[in-house]
Amino acid sequence: MECFPTCATPTTGAGPLLFTSALQFFAASQCILAEGSVPTPDIQNFEKFDFIIVGAGTAGSVLANRLSAIPEWNILLIEAGDDAPMEANIPAFNTALQQTKYDWGYLTSNNGITNGANINGSINWPRGKMIGGSSNINAMIYVQGNDQDYQNWVDLGNPEWSVKEVRRCFKKAESYQNMDMLKNPKIKNHYGVNGPLVINTFNSTQRKETSRILSAWNDIGIKNVPDLNVANMLGSGILTGTAANGERESHSKAYLLPILHRKNLKVMKNSLVTKLLINNTTNTVYGVEVENESNTYTFIAENEVILSAGAINSPQLLMLSGIGPKEHLYSKDIPVIVDSPMVGQNLQDHLIIPITIYGDGAKQSNIIDQQFDAIRYLYNRTGYLAQLSAADVLAFFSDSPNAKYPKFQSHIILTEQNKPTLNSFLKNNYRYKNEIVNQITELNKNHTLYLYLFNLLHPYSRGNISLSSNNPHDYPIINPNYFSDHRDLEAAATGIKKLTKVVNTAAFKEINGFLGRIEWPPCDSYEFDSRDYWKCICIEMVVTIYHPVGTCQMGPDPKTSVVDSRLRVHGVQKxxxxxxxxxxxxxxxxxxxxxxxxxxxxxxxxxxxYNEL
Ligand SMILES: Cc1cc2nc3c(=O)[nH]c(=O)nc-3n(C[C@H](O)[C@H](O)[C@H](O)COP(=O)(O)OP(=O)(O)OC[C@H]3O[C@@H](n4cnc5c(N)ncnc54)[C@H](O)[C@@H]3O)c2cc1C
Structure with a gap:
């Protein structure tokens, strides 16, 4: 049988050799793309450690590094998820791990008030479940915040968190890599260059479009700045990323993987902490209970247990262990060890409202070009795979031009004409109903979509996390309570009205830009682009930019906070x-x-x- 009748006679020269080595290269590059693997440690039931850290995410990775630097301390780090897969490392796949085993896959509860445009009235709240936690599933946007953010913490009774100390810690963490930017003395002075966390700007293949976006922001008074962090989050510009040389920089890659050789550190992955062990006569924590495969282990902490399980799971674990609002614990048959009313309360998130602006613009590249780009990525980490899937520009602004504190932020998702993945993105990631998805994809058939994601930076509304049962495998109830405080709705309408002005700038006129009306029955009677229209869209279509915080808030008073300024849990020891x-x-x-x-x-x-500093 002739398999390849048209194939030229195979040569015995250099050609086949070259192809073989190219094939080997591509096969090998898939393996080296993942950030690395954590070996399974030799571990015994009832083993004792000085410190046990729960969760190997952003915070847990840092802590494992800093605490195991003390050679006399034995540290156990426990993570529910597995090693991060290859996709985590490739910037353009930053949304690809959502709703896989690397995501906890949380959904918010349906409150019957917001999210009428979302399937079952609830939205996705992804959280990383792997080594690196959410630092391996996030969009890699590196933002330090405004000085006032940390002053607010001090004003709430947390003296350890002065702007000066926090800024020093940013520098300590950072290894800023952009040599061109470092020629600017303000940038050089602002960032650290000797820390573990590599940060840089992305190389963008979309610079023509992102320049247009920047120019439009500049024209409406959100002035372009060389660096957003240096500008204290006021203005617009190209963002810095936890990425360099075309790869993600997770906190696990920066802090954890380089120290796995330390003899005093053990890391258990695929292991769920189900409970803290607490001596209820002395209210002292002495260990944790852990499930690994079908085994249950007890580990003892001689000094302390540290919860770094994130804004959903840290309060969940406290409550499962008897630390939380007493009535709520009683209702789930959990014996109360400490009545701590703020556990799971004070939930704050950055909500987003999608604003659809369309214009002439580039078409989606064809599949052959994309495949070449994939090869380019494997060879030298360039091309579209080396940049995040959203555009690498941001705006921070307020309702008055001279404000020193930003109220609003805008991200952009740039979607070329007729992009095949838009439909599934809107449906799966944002859970919009078909009626909404179809309108947006229909207009995208012949127009580039500049999807502005408007977000409110300092919401007044507070949500909460509560238990659905006393079973650690049952997901907690997430109630974000977006727009429950009316001031947020008014502020959002003001911010959105300011943002939509971009459509009247020269940059958007040049491409026949227009604001797309989203038809949705509850909002249809309102005049398009009026405050009332936007308020209605806010209520119906609000989703998240994935920033839950505040559920174990620090503060001096156990009635209004969960931990003190040194992050020790009120009412329990260790x-x-x-x-x-x-x-x-x-x-x-x-x-x-x-x-x-x-x-x-x-x-x-x-x-x-512990007198170690
Ligand atoms: C999709 C997405 C996009 C984001 N984009 C950005 C961005 O671009 N820029 C930005 O600054 N921020 C972004 N964020 C937010 C940012 O990543 C988080 O604020 C940050 O990672 C929180 O760190 P953490 O240590 O509190 O929690 P995490 O990093 O989530 O770590 C918690 C860890 O604890 C583990 N864990 C939980 N419960 C248990 C248990 N019972 N037993 C054992 N282990 C447990 C989890 O699996 C996880 O690994 C994004 C977040 C998401 C989800």
Missing amino acids: LRVIDASVMPTTISGNTNAAAGVVAERGAELLLED
């Missing part, structure tokens, strides 16, 4: 929470860098308490 949940108020922008800094500073406070 227990801290160190992760995004302790932020008493949210920050001006994306929360990953700040969660890492909470852990940097939290580690310092802990070391001070």
Whole structure:
């Protein structure tokens, strides 16, 4: 049988050799793309450690590094998820891990008020479930926040978190890599260059379009700045990312993987902590209960247990262990050890409202070009796979031009004409109903979609996390309570009205830009682009930019906070929470860098308490 009748006679020259080595290269590059694997440790039931850290996410990775730097301390780090897969490392796949085994896959509860345009009135709340946690599933946007954010924490009775200390910790964490930008003395002075966390700007294949976006922002008064962090999150510009050389920089890659050789650190993955062990006569925590495959283990912490399970799971674990609002614990048949009314309360998130602006623009590249781009990525980490799936520009603004504190933020998702993945993105990631999805994809057939994601930086509304049962496998109930405070709705309408002005700028006129009306029955009677129209869209279509914080907030008073300023849990001994949940108020922008800094500073406070600093 002739398999390839048209194939030229195979050569015995250099050609086949070259092809073979190319094939080997591509096969090997898939393996080296993943960030690395954590070996399974040799571990015994009832083994004793000095510190046990629950959760190897952003904060847990930092803590494992800083605490295991003390050679006399034995550290156990426990993570519910597996190693991060290859996709986590490739920037353009930043949404690809949602709703896989690497995502906890949470949904918000249907409150019957918001989210009429979303399937079953609820939205996705993804959270990383893997080594690196949410730092391996996030969009890599590196935002430090505004000085006032940290001053707010001090004003709430947390003296350890002064702007000066927090800024020092950012520098300690950072390894800023953009040599061109470092020629600017303000940028050089602002960032750290010797820390573990590599940050840089992305190379963008969309610079023509992102320049247009920047120019439009500039024209409506959101002035372009060379660097958003240096500008204290005021203005618009190209963002910095936890990425460099075409790869993601997760907190696990920066802090954890390089120290796996330390003899005093054990890391257990695929292991769910189900409960804290507490001596209820002394209210002292002495260990944790853990499920690994079908086995249950007990591990003892001689000094402390540190919860770094994130803003949903840290309060969940406290409540499962008897620390929380007493009536709620009684209702789930959980014996109350400490009545701590704020556990799971004070939930703050950055909501987003999608604003659809269309214009002439590039078509989606064809499949052959995309495949070549994939090869280019494997060879030298360039091309579209090396950049995040959203556009690499941001705007931070307020309702008055001279404001020193931003109220609003805008991200952009740039969607070329007729993009095949738009439909599934809107349906699966945002859970919009077909009527909404179809309108947007229909207009995208012949227009580029500039999807502006408007977000409110400092909401007044507060949600909460509560238990659905006393079973640690049952997901907690997430109630974000968006727009429950009317001031948020008014502020959002003001911010959106300001943002939609971009459509009248020269940059958008040049491409026949127009604002797309989303037809949705509850909003149809309102005049398009009026405040009332936008308020209606806010209520019906609000989704998340994935920044829950505040559910174990720090503060001096056990009635109004969960941990003190040194992150020790009120009412119990030998227990801290160190992760995004302790932020008493949210920050001006994306929360990953700040969660890492909470852990940097939290580690310092802990070391001070043991005279190790
Ligand atoms: C989709 C998405 C996009 C985002 N984009 C950005 C962005 O671009 N920029 C930005 O600044 N921020 C972004 N964020 C937010 C940012 O990533 C988080 O604020 C930050 O990672 C929180 O860190 P953390 O340590 O508190 O929690 P996490 O990083 O979530 O870590 C918690 C860890 O604890 C583990 N865990 C939980 N419960 C248990 C248990 N019972 N037993 C054992 N282990 C457990 C989890 O599996 C996880 O690994 C995004 C988040 C998401 C989900």
